[in-house]
Amino acid sequence: MKKSKIFWSYLILALVIYAVGQALISLNIIDMYYKNMLITMCINIMLAVSLHVVIGVTGQFSIGHAGFLAIGAYVSAIFTMKLGMPFIVAILVGAIVATLAGLIVGIPTLRLKGDYLAIATLGFAEIIRITFLNIDYVGGAAGMQVTQLSNWTYAFFAALITIIVISNFTKSRHGRACIAIREDEIAADAMGINTTYYKVTAFALGAFFAGVAGGIFSHNVFIIQPSAFGFLKSFDILIFVVLGGLGSLSGAIISAVLLTLVSTYLGNFPETRMIIYSLVLILVMLYRPTGLLGTKEITDLFKSKKKGGIDHDQ
Amino acid sequence: MTNNTLLQVENMGIQFGGLKAVQGVNLYLNNGELVGLIGPNGAGKTTSFNMLTGVYKPSEGKIVFAGQTLNGKPPYKVTQSGISRTFQNIRLFKDLSVLDNVKVANHWLAKHSILSSILRLPNHFTSEAKMAEDATAFLKIFGLDRYKNELAKNLPYGMQRRLEIARALAAKPKLLLLDEPAAGMNPQETRELMELIAFIRKEFDLTILLIEHDMHLVMGICERIYVLDHGQLIAEGNPNEIRSNPKVIEAYLGEEVVENA
Numbered sequence: 001m002k003k004s005k006i007f008w009s010y011l012i013l014a015l016v017i018y019a020v021g022q023a024l025i026s027l028n029i030i031d032m033y034y035k036n037m038l039i040t041m042c043i044n045i046m047l048a049v050s051l052h053v054v055i056g057v058t059g060q061f062s063i064g065h066a067g068f069l070a071i072g073a074y075v076s077a078i079f080t081m082k083l084g085m086p087f088i089v090a091i092l093v094g095a096i097v098a099t100l101a102g103l104i105v106g107i108p109t110l111r112l113k114g115d116y117l118a119i120a121t122l123g124f125a126e127i128i129r130i131t132f133l134n135i136d137y138v139g140g141a142a143g144m145q146v147t148q149l150s151n152w153t154y155a156f157f158a159a160l161i162t163i164i165v166i167s168n169f170t171k172s173r174h175g176r177a178c179i180a181i182r183e184d185e186i187a188a189d190a191m192g193i194n195t196t197y198y199k200v201t202a203f204a205l206g207a208f209f210a211g212v213a214g215g216i217f218s219h220n221v222f223i224i225q226p227s228a229f230g231f232l233k234s235f236d237i238l239i240f241v242v243l244g245g246l247g248s249l250s251g252a253i254i255s256a257v258l259l260t261l262v263s264t265y266l267g268n269f270p271e272t273r274m275i276i277y278s279l280v281l282i283l284v285m286l287y288r289p290t291g292l293l294g295t296k297e298i299t300d301l302f303k304s305k306k307k308g309g310i311d312h313d314q
Numbered sequence: 315m316t317n318n319t320l321l322q323v324e325n326m327g328i329q330f331g332g333l334k335a336v337q338g339v340n341l342y343l344n345n346g347e348l349v350g351l352i353g354p355n356g357a358g359k360t361t362s363f364n365m366l367t368g369v370y371k372p373s374e375g376k377i378v379f380a381g382q383t384l385n386g387k388p389p390y391k392v393t394q395s396g397i398s399r400t401f402q403n404i405r406l407f408k409d410l411s412v413l414d415n416v417k418v419a420n421h422w423l424a425k426h427s428i429l430s431s432i433l434r435l436p437n438h439f440t441s442e443a444k445m446a447e448d449a450t451a452f453l454k455i456f457g458l459d460r461y462k463n464e465l466a467k468n469l470p471y472g473m474q475r476r477l478e479i480a481r482a483l484a485a486k487p488k489l490l491l492l493d494e495p496a497a498g499m500n501p502q503e504t505r506e507l508m509e510l511i512a513f514i515r516k517e518f519d520l521t522i523l524l525i526e527h528d529m530h531l532v533m534g535i536c537e538r539i540y541v542l543d544h545g546q547l548i549a550e551g552n553p554n555e556i557r558s559n560p561k562v563i564e565a566y567l568g569e570e571v572v573e574n575a
Contacts, residue, residue, distance in 0.1 A: 168431055169428065176414055179407065179410060180418040183406075184408075186405060187406070189388070189393075190367060190389050190398070191418050192390050192398075193418065
């Protein structure tokens with residue numbers, strides 16, 4: 001089958017990227033700083049892709065993604081540091097708790113639309129942050145020390161799995177149902193789609209992978225503090241998705257990679273960093289108001305001349 | 315209520331605040347009938363459709379469809395029990411391809427789970443392939459299969475209307491509700507639409523209820539007509555009876571019928 005050939009060639013490409021990254025790290029060609037950048041890149045990809053399924057695919061404007069990141073980070077850190085569980089188990093537990101939080105928040109708030117949903121999710125993320133701030137067990141404002149367990153392998157494969165799962169979900173009847181909700185919720189409902197179920201599912205799926213990202217994140221930074229999960233973090237993630245183009249998976253990945261590079265290299269100019277970063281965003285929005293890729297995928301750019309539309313796996 | 319009755323509506327009404335938009339509507343549809351619902355602007359026709367399809371909850375009355383009470387069911391359940399609709403202002407999924415628009419409607423007929431899609435289990439592929447096949451078959455009937463990879467928003471207006479009907483049919487309804495299917499169409503397109511409605515009715519063994527302002531179309535194809543004015547049914551009958559009903563003429567029909575007759 002032609003489709004599966006494409007899949008395998010992507011997978012080989014991904015493994016090549018992994019091997020190159022691993023070689024750069026183990027041969028000491030790049031130092032700690034850039035190794036860290038690579039891991040951060042993977043975390044950002046996971047965050048961008050997991051928010052993409054909520055905003056880009058299902059069209060639910062959620063800006064509380066840092067809340068799920070925080071839950072994943074703290075819960076997994078508790079499991080490794082306090083309970084002595086293996087890292088993988090801790091990541092999974094963190095992700096599952098984040099998913100549960102997603103369900104608890106999603107079921108009541110997803111009745112809201114547009115701005116109201118945005119405000120409600122923002123409020124949720126703040127509640128999570130303040131809660132961790134006031135729990136002494138996890139160190140309160142001072143934060144919680146975490147040993148470094150994340151490495152390039154964990155980060156890369158977590159990101160790869162995130163991309164594959166979200167991509168497979170999107171290119172199925174379930175993803176199509178979510179896109180239909182984004183396009184016209186009333187019509188989707190009238191066509192027999194349980195809109196609440198799919199909105200909550202997308203939300204929970206997004207929360208799960210944000211939780212995974214949280215686990216990788218907390219075991220990469222030595223210390224986690226509630227201040228790292230403020231609403232600015234939520235906006236950072238939102239920017240990945242909007243800049244890449246709402247509805248474009250590859251767009252979200254590309255913009256996560258680019259913005260991580262930009263902000264890492266701007267780290268050398270701390271005074272002007274945020275100014276330049278903001279300028280990049282303004283320029284992109286001026287010249288590409290639909291984001292880098294719009295709703296297209298990068299693969300469409302090569303074949304869209306011949307036939308339009310989205311080509312789903314069959 | 316006879317065995318032949320598909321839809322029975324008793325005393326249906328809805329209030330928005332103090333405004334009684336629709337009240338005391340009694341109507342029935344027999345299996346295989348093609349019935350028109352007409353009335354002046356603001357008479358409550360679309361509101362009635364919205365109640366029948368679960369978009370609005372009727373504040374009073376009872377809707378029985380094929381033996382099931384529909385009151386209070388959400389729209390997706392109403393669709394799954396066999397009522398499908400089109401919209402007055404076209405509501406296609408604009409950024410999806412023509413084929414995907416139809417596939418969304420047969421979504422609920424497919425069985426493969428989210429997990430099997432994520433893991434790409436064999437039944438994902440067989441089930442998705444069947445969805446694509448079914449959807450393509452519908453597009454063929456409507457002469458849209460050539461455009462199946464076009465985005466829905468790029469179709470010309472008349473074709474968008476046809477696509478909406480194709481999409482509604484893909485949900486496998488027993489009763490099809492058409493909300494002003496001929497709105498904005500030229501006479502040629504309207505004629506084609508009339509033929510199309512007659513054809514799908516036979517082909518899919520459908521019962522059809524349609525709202526329409528084009529009296530030529532309504533009088534031409536409907537077997538019975540209900541007339542709604544100020545939220546109340548004022549007349550019921552076959553086209554000839556409706557044409558000569560003084561109440562209807564008074565409400566709005568008069569001049570048009572004389573012109574078209």
